[in-house]
Amino acid sequence: MNIGLLGQYVINGMMLGMMYALVAVGFSLFFGVLDVIQFSHGDVVTGGAFAGLAVYLGLRGVLHSSSLLLVLVLMGAVVAMALLGIAIARGLVLPLRSAPALNTLLLTLMAGTVLRESIRLFFPNGSQPQRFPPLLSERAIALGSLTLRVDNLLLLAAGATLIGGMHLFITRTRLGLAIRAVAQDEETARTSGIPFRKVVLLTFAIGSVLAAFAGVMNGLYYNEINFGMGLLLGVIGFSAAVLGGLGNIYGGILGGFLFAGLQTVGAVALPLASAYKDVFAFGVVILLMAWRPTGLIGERASERV
Amino acid sequence: MLLIARGARWCSLSALLIASLALPALAKDTVKIAFIGPLTGGNSALGIGGRNSADLAVRLRNADPKLRYRYELVMLDDECKPDTGVQVATKAAADRSIVAGVTHYCSVVAVATVDTYHKLGLPTVVWGAVLPDVTYGHKYPEIHRVNGTMINQNETAANFMFQQGYRTWAVIHDTTDYGKGHNKYFSENINKLGGKITSTFGVTADQQDFTAELTQIKSQKPQALYFGGLTPIGVRIRQQMDKLGLDAQFQGTSGILSDDFIRGLGTLAEGTLAFREGAPLEKLPGGKFFAEKYAEQKYGSAAEAYGPFAYAAANLLIDTIEKTGPDRGKVIAELATVKDKDSIVGKITFDDHGQNTVAIITKYVVQDGKWVPWEDSEYASGKRKLKGK
Numbered sequence: 001m002n003i004g005l006l007g008q009y010v011i012n013g014m015m016l017g018m019m020y021a022l023v024a025v026g027f028s029l030f031f032g033v034l035d036v037i038q039f040s041h042g043d044v045v046t047g048g049a050f051a052g053l054a055v056y057l058g059l060r061g062v063l064h065s066s067s068l069l070l071v072l073v074l075m076g077a078v079v080a081m082a083l084l085g086i087a088i089a090r091g092l093v094l095p096l097r098s099a100p101a102l103n104t105l106l107l108t109l110m111a112g113t114v115l116r117e118s119i120r121l122f123f124p125n126g127s128q129p130q131r132f133p134p135l136l137s138e139r140a141i142a143l144g145s146l147t148l149r150v151d152n153l154l155l156l157a158a159g160a161t162l163i164g165g166m167h168l169f170i171t172r173t174r175l176g177l178a179i180r181a182v183a184q185d186e187e188t189a190r191t192s193g194i195p196f197r198k199v200v201l202l203t204f205a206i207g208s209v210l211a212a213f214a215g216v217m218n219g220l221y222y223n224e225i226n227f228g229m230g231l232l233l234g235v236i237g238f239s240a241a242v243l244g245g246l247g248n249i250y251g252g253i254l255g256g257f258l259f260a261g262l263q264t265v266g267a268v269a270l271p272l273a274s275a276y277k278d279v280f281a282f283g284v285v286i287l288l289m290a291w292r293p294t295g296l297i298g299e300r301a302s303e304r305v
Numbered sequence: 306m307l308l309i310a311r312g313a314r315w316c317s318l319s320a321l322l323i324a325s326l327a328l329p330a331l332a333k334d335t336v337k338i339a340f341i342g343p344l345t346g347g348n349s350a351l352g353i354g355g356r357n358s359a360d361l362a363v364r365l366r367n368a369d370p371k372l373r374y375r376y377e378l379v380m381l382d383d384e385c386k387p388d389t390g391v392q393v394a395t396k397a398a399a400d401r402s403i404v405a406g407v408t409h410y411c412s413v414v415a416v417a418t419v420d421t422y423h424k425l426g427l428p429t430v431v432w433g434a435v436l437p438d439v440t441y442g443h444k445y446p447e448i449h450r451v452n453g454t455m456i457n458q459n460e461t462a463a464n465f466m467f468q469q470g471y472r473t474w475a476v477i478h479d480t481t482d483y484g485k486g487h488n489k490y491f492s493e494n495i496n497k498l499g500g501k502i503t504s505t506f507g508v509t510a511d512q513q514d515f516t517a518e519l520t521q522i523k524s525q526k527p528q529a530l531y532f533g534g535l536t537p538i539g540v541r542i543r544q545q546m547d548k549l550g551l552d553a554q555f556q557g558t559s560g561i562l563s564d565d566f567i568r569g570l571g572t573l574a575e576g577t578l579a580f581r582e583g584a585p586l587e588k589l590p591g592g593k594f595f596a597e598k599y600a601e602q603k604y605g606s607a608a609e610a611y612g613p614f615a616y617a618a619a620n621l622l623i624d625t626i627e628k629t630g631p632d633r634g635k636v637i638a639e640l641a642t643v644k645d646k647d648s649i650v651g652k653i654t655f656d657d658h659g660q661n662t663v664a665i666i667t668k669y670v671v672q673d674g675k676w677v678p679w680e681d682s683e684y685a686s687g688k689r690k691l692k693g694k
Contacts, residue, residue: 229513
């Protein structure tokens with residue numbers, strides 16, 4: 001295997017890893033703050049992609065600048081999913097605070113199905129794959145057997161910036177401090193005057209914004225989206241979050257990239273049919289979980305989120 | 306005198322009597338043929354089109370005074386469900402007045418009923434089901450099929466691509482029976498012709514990311530990529546080929562022959578090849594004749610894609626019964642010898658499994674956002690070129 005080919009696999013894996021990480025971080029945020037698993041998160045990714053596509057379809061006749069369209073597509077997806085995240089938190093998660101965690105899990109699982117099927121039924125021709133417009137530069141640099149696409153690099157950079165920005169937000173701002181306080185101890189946070197409800201809603205908005213971004217990124221990367229894309233993304237994102245250590249956002253990032261790496265190795269380096277790549281990746285996750293039951297970066301009670 | 310006159314009257318009376326008794330012997334015997342297909346439910350449009358077409362064959366032939374028998378079509382509904390299918394198959398096969406059957410559009414039903422026909426000895430000609438096992442899954446002499454299967458489809462695909470000068474392929478197929486079957490028959494034919502499959506990837510039907518597989522394929526530089534599967538992942542694979550700069554000719558199966566494939570890809574769909582059993586009506590040898598006669602009968606619903614095959618199957622059975630008489634055993638023996646027989650869907654030749662081996666397959670290419678039969682395309686005329694040509 002030459003260097004160019006290896007480089008191509010690394011780029012492919014990084015793109016996948018970035019999308020998984022963005023989804024996994026959302027799972028970790030929700031769990032960190034509220035100890036709940038928001039299982040419709042994968043479908044929020046789909047929702048983000050379709051909201052972006054809807055904005056594009058609505059505006060493409062009016063606007064011709066693809067960079068302006070891209071900004072509006074992203075804004076549409078982000079705003080729509082932030083609102084959806086808040087709605088899920090208010091309508092499904094907060095009212096069930098005193099119920100067993102399993103109920104929240106089931107309720108959000110069902111909400112995900114409702115969301116997925118609604119896209120399929122109400123989006124025009126929604127059961128078929130939809131073309132997502134290439135809004136980024138389609139230039140490609142060929143370096144031997146490595147095809148470096150400008151849009152891939154931009155997406156990777158944007159993803160990294162987003163995750164970095166969120167890290168700064170959580171560690172350096174007062175709101176971030178509030179989120180961390182609620183994550184550590186809800187009662188103490190409340191008594192110190194932190195508005196618990198608002199912090200929870202903010203957290204769900206942030207997690208859903210990351211998902212919306214992952215959805216649009218998915219669309220821009222593959223130029224194709226479909227109503228079922230969030231299903232596997234949700235499962236993989238959740239596994240990545242658990243693998244890294246549920247409740248710890250760095251664990252989510254690590255888990256996301258690790259899972260993408262495992263899938264790539266499973267498809268390329270193993271003498272098995274590539275249909276087994278998910279079997280391989282999930283199999284390794286099971287082994288790793290048996291070795292480190294609390295995840296690779298074990299959650300320390302004092303340092304959540 | 307009176308006596309004689311009376312005798313004459315008796316004579317004429319008895320002659321009349323004899324004549325009236327003899328009349329049914331002079332008129333034609335009625336022979337029953339069963340038609341079975343989905344007449345209700347989701348596939349009913351195709352089923353009713355098939356029924357009308359078989360009925361058309363019977364009506365046209367009955368109008369011919371030279372025929373030995375009068376034919377009657379017994380129409381039964383299999384609902385495209387295996388259990389209902391077995392019930393109606395049993396009903397038809399157990400009725401000894403029914404000599405033969407034009408049977409089934411749905412593969413699941415066609416494959417479920419072969420045992421019934423074999424046990425009860427009813428000769429049948431399948432008019433629509435495409436699963437290879439319907440004819441190749443057993444050695445029953447009763448079962449025949451006029452339409453092609455994925456075996457014929459891939460034989461045509463392999464031969465065609467070879468003629469176009471392609472020699473190396475990478476294969477991606479989904480791991481359903483559909484995808485696995487296509488991979489098997491295409492690869493077999495390519496190997497037979499002396500072509501080379503550089504690598505084969507089985508993928509799950511809901512997979513999103515194919516970059517790992519496609520990167521590996523790219524490093525092997527095949528001239529073409531064969532995809533055995535359905536539209537959604539076909540769209541994804543073609544899209545991601547472009548992203549990775551994999552510049553091979555993309556070739557699919559009947560599973561991607563849909564408008565959604567083109568809608569999902571936009572201009573990227575241009576030049577994609579795919580193959581399907583049967584042909585558009587105007588491309589069939591007897592298509593024009595069939596369309597005219599069908600329109601004359603004012604059935605109120607279209608013949609649909611497989612109508613001409615139902616017509617050809619019914620016609621074949623009538624020809625056979627004319628030759629052998631209404632005897633199931635003789636009909637089976639006669640059907641085994643069918644070779645190069647003309648029909649509106651082209652020649653019919655049954656192999657030892659009763660499968661028509663020269664079934665018509667149409668090649669399609671995407672040109673300007675439409676699936677165009679290859680012969681009509683600018684690719685065939687040389688105005689446009691396939692990848693790598």
